[in-house]
Amino acid sequence: MLAAPGGRAAVTAAVAAALAQLYLLFWAGKTVAALAGRLLQTRVGVTLAVGQTAIMLALSFAGWVPVAAWWRLPPSRARTVFEQHSESRPTAEEGAAAV
Numbered sequence: 056m057l058a059a060p061g062g063r064a065a066v067t068a069a070v071a072a073a074l075a076q077l078y079l080l081f082w083a084g085k086t087v088a089a090l091a092g093r094l095l096q097t098r099v100g101v102t103l104a105v106g107q108t109a110i111m112l113a114l115s116f117a118g119w120v121p122v123a124a125w126w127r128l129p130p131s132r133a134r135t136v137f138e139q140h141s142e143s144r145p146t147a148e149e150g151a152a153a154v
Contacts, residue, residue, distance in 0.1 A: 094100030 091100075095104060
């Protein structure tokens with residue numbers, strides 16, 4: 056918008072639009088924070104928060120890359136990769152014998 060002809064009017068409109076957007080973002084943030092605060096005071100809200108936290112922790116510790124790779128593989132290839140991974144893993148007896 057600043058590159059458009061119009062001089063001060065274009066700059067004024069751009070500044071007004073930027074300020075309006077900032078105001079909207081702050082208002083939306085405060086509104087969502089208030090709604091989340093109210094929701095967390097209920098059993099349903101706490102249950103949702105616990106579930107979401109558990110999922111995010113599981114993905115962060117286990118890694119999301121294998122999940123994404125599994126999702127992108129065709130079903131026949133996914134089974135093959137899983138079977139190869141299972142077969143290559145030593146059993147407890149084999150691991151104890153190696154030590």
